[in-house]
Amino acid sequence: MSEPVAPAVPSYRSPLLERPGAVPVEGIDSGVAWHYGDPVGEQRRLEAGQARADLSNRGVIRIAGPDRLTWLHSMTTQHLSGLAPFTSTEALLLTPNGHVEHDLHLVDDGSATWITVEPGTAGELVAFLQRMVFMRRVEVADVTADWAVVGEAVDSESTGEPLAWRDPWPDLAVGGALYTADEIEVAGHPEWKWREVLIPRAEFEQQVAAGEFDGAAGTWAVDALRVAAWRPRHGFETDHRTIPHELDWLRTAVHLEKGCYRGQETIARVHNLGRPPRRLVMLHLDGTMNELPAPGATVLNGEREVGRVTTAARHHELGPIALAVLKRSTPPDVQLLAGGVEAAQEIVVDAAAGPSADVPKIRRLPQG
Template sequence: MSSHFGNPLNEQRLLLEGKAYVERQDEVVLELTGPTTLAWLHSMTSQNLINLKPGDSAESLVLSPTGHIEHQLKVIATDVGALVITAAAHSEALVSWLSSMRFRHKIEIKVLDKRVFGCFKELDGRCWIDRFGFDPVGSVRYAAEAKLFGYREYVLDAAPTDLQPAGMLAYEALRIAAGRPEISDIDERTLPHELDWLATGVHLSKGCYRGQETVSKVHNLGHPPRRLIQLNLEVGDTLAAKGESVYHRDREVGKILAGGLHFEDGSIALALVSRVTPFGDLTVANLSASQTVVVPPDAGKVANLPRPSAFKLSGKK
């Protein structure tokens, strides 16, 4: 996987201008075929997929029974089922799980010998449209505003000949600037609420699916225990490393999820910190970093109801 082709900052500009592509060698394409494919995926994952028409696309998540993120699915509806773009590192586990969940459904699953190319331009071919910069449909965004992010991914046999190649460093910096989470950001405890992933990955009005109870409880009655922030490091050419600790004064409050050098904003990063982390500057690798809130501390608890434990402690019914 190419990190850059000589000048990652210029590659960012070319990507945004629709003059370049990034090959997503970190992703694979699954083909799911069968008359009940979309209904089957709809029943197991977090997004409303059942009404997609051929050519439509959506993002969905596979959650654990306790609501933690396991897989990201970029779904493109087809005439015979769906294409699913997913992380190569998790694909074997995903195929195994999907295969085990077929039961009486006549669903065929195979890995296609296709390539995935991301860009900010409309091309010919089967396309997944990233709606992270759009207003949520059937869900909610915790961030105060959506940042423009007109990203798309195409399933093709070969690279677009009319565009220049860009590396993953360019894409990473652009998605960090937009506050866009990726599956590479998760750990075993990550809830979609913490990364503001409800906005595109979860439909809050759909029927039962694995992990739905946690999604509903955190959003309606509680708060995400951690929250996503953006950081801007004071030294503009120092890259924050994934897994690096984030401090408030001398107390560790979180970890870096991804770092990048942006052609306008300098050294930027996404970090996941404790919900109660104070506003204001933080420290990464002994460098001061200004904090921009993505998921606010008061995210969630939208239902004006006491928690079940409050009933128990007070003795009220």
């Protein structure tokens, strides 16, 4: 598996990096803080809903016009036509071969559709979308310069709440399918409550200056909670060959009963006739090691390379953990070596998952 390639991130520096003790992130998330001097405390406060995370480097796209939802419906993996105002959903934009190209965090406010995307990718995505407008009544704009994103461990959404995308993970969306083992769903999937609040950038900077983010959490905290919830992230758990089945992404981001879209043939073929070639796992890492495996580090079964680490983190309760993508044939009970660190697997995507007969039935849209 090829090491994930970070997109070109425009030069950006959050005002929160001026706080004493702020340590900047390197790589995809550059421009915001990795932590502010207390990563474990930040993580606990974030999980408890007592802190916010600076995601102001994320891209923000606004799409207006009466055809916006049916137009997006025709191109993405999600059922978007008729999406109710202030209902959050997740959609993927795939290559013609079915590989994940963009992950769209999407909410419509009744007059426009708002999408947040990975840092440095909004310009490329907007350019593509504008080429696909044709005769549709839509207006696509990159509004990253005007809007900032803030993350919170809150999952509520209503017309009384601020404009925000609520992450549907790990709920099974209508039309989706589960690629986890039955016993996981019976015992209970790890919890993940998360939303991305959109704030006018001028207002965000005013809030920072007024000290309203003095208890902020860095990306260390966000990654630790995300890994513990088995939540895949584009650019981290993905590479140029990733198909959604490998990451259990049919759970929230793919509707299996909608019309044609780019890459649909691969989605249907693998789901109905085959099995994904790789599977997502969570690794429990040897806690005696001081260093975490780097993203892209090789995972070995004995001397055989079986996959790559995608995200590693230190969780305040679980200790050192990581997400990794392995070959489907890797035995689930073997001890692995992840970037030189001993690791035990916790299965996320079941090696038997694939044909629809082997996974829970999809949820259907209500009739009428």
